[in-house]
Amino acid sequence: MITYITVCGTGEHARVPGNMLNQVAARLGGQVDHHDLDYPASIACFNPYGDISGVSEAESRRRGVANLAAAIRATPHLVVLSGYSLGALVVSDFLVAKARGAFADCMVVAVVNVADPGRRAGYSYGLPSFGFGLDGQHAPWPPGIDVYQIANPVDGITSAPADSPLRVVADKIRSFSITQQGAVEWFDDMIAQLNGQQATQIQANWWRPEFWQAYAEAPGWLRGYLFDGQHTIAYGRPSWFSESGHRVNGIQLAAGAVAHYA
Known part of the structure; x- marks a missing residue:
């Protein structure tokens, strides 16, 4: 058994079946101990509750990292992390801090990110890599952690051209x-x-x-x-290829990657 911790994107409600990564977890059923992280998922007024006084992106990420560390410490199982969009930045912030010596007691075996705004060039699972994250390429993560980046090559948030x-x-x-x-x-x-x-x-x-x-x-x-859903509904289309060569959508691909560790 592993603990699968998911971190939702901007404006998504945690623990709601329809959010991107809860769809991934639903495909895994009882194979994993699933924990959908509670954090603000907010960039100012863009948040799950439409609150005009919502916290900033920086504060969302700070709280997300703190809550993520607490969730990892609370489980006796090996941990696989997934973040979608803003949630992927939370996962990345945690791993960057860990690579610099923080959270030494928090063990992570794999990361399966979807539409990561900080994705590094060359990291793409199920499709060739194009460009890199719109926020720029994240700082180094710790060695020894398996990384799966699921990136729609025409999603400008995770696959922007270098000179965009x-x-x-x-x-x-x-x-x-x-x-x-x-x-x-x-x-x-x-x-x-x-x-x-x-x-x-x-x-x-x-x-x-x-x-x-x-x-x-x-x-x-x-x-x-x-308008075209390249950062959202495109991940539900069969545009990727599994390791067995079958066409799958991004949600299925992510679930298959997590299942390697279940």
């Missing part, structure tokens, strides 16, 4: 709730910001074809996140 101009506004992009009203207005505002950003950089970069390509592609990446 969206990296400059990553915090604003991730803070937007998929269910927020005014999506079209927000999209138009972000495009205006990108146009202004491009204008300030043209003089230094006009001769670089990749500069023009990056700005030409940016609205498509943004639209994929906001």
Whole structure:
């Protein structure tokens, strides 16, 4: 028996069957001792309760790390961790701190992250890797932990091109709730910001074809996140390949990775 600890994404309710990682846990049934971590899952007003005074991303991550360490210490079993989106950043923060000497008493055997905004280039399970996380590549994690990164190659949160101009506004992009009203207005505002950003950089970069390509592609990446479900429902589509070569969706792939340790 292992303990499978999941950390949900921005605005998701813990312990609700429909959240991304609880769907993974449901496929495992009684194979694991599942614990869905309680933490704010908040970036200011974008949180599970629509609270306009919700805590910041930094505070969500700080509390998430503290709660995660407590949950690991509370179980007698080996631990596998999973984070989705903001939850993956919590998992990463914990592992970065552990690599630097903290949480020496917290043993983790594997990490199965979904749509990690801090994913490193080259880490992708079930599909070739494209780009890396919009927040940049995370600092080193401890050696000896198996890592499975499930990344939709057209999800701009986890698979952004290295030179994407969206990296400059990553915090604003991730803070937007998929269910927020005014999506079209927000999209138009972000495009205006990108146009202004491009204008300030043209003089230094006009001769670089990749500069023009990056700005030409940016609205498509943004639209994929906001309107096309590339960061959400795409992980329920059979776009990945299992180790046996069968087409599976991201949720099935994650469950299969966790099952290796059950």
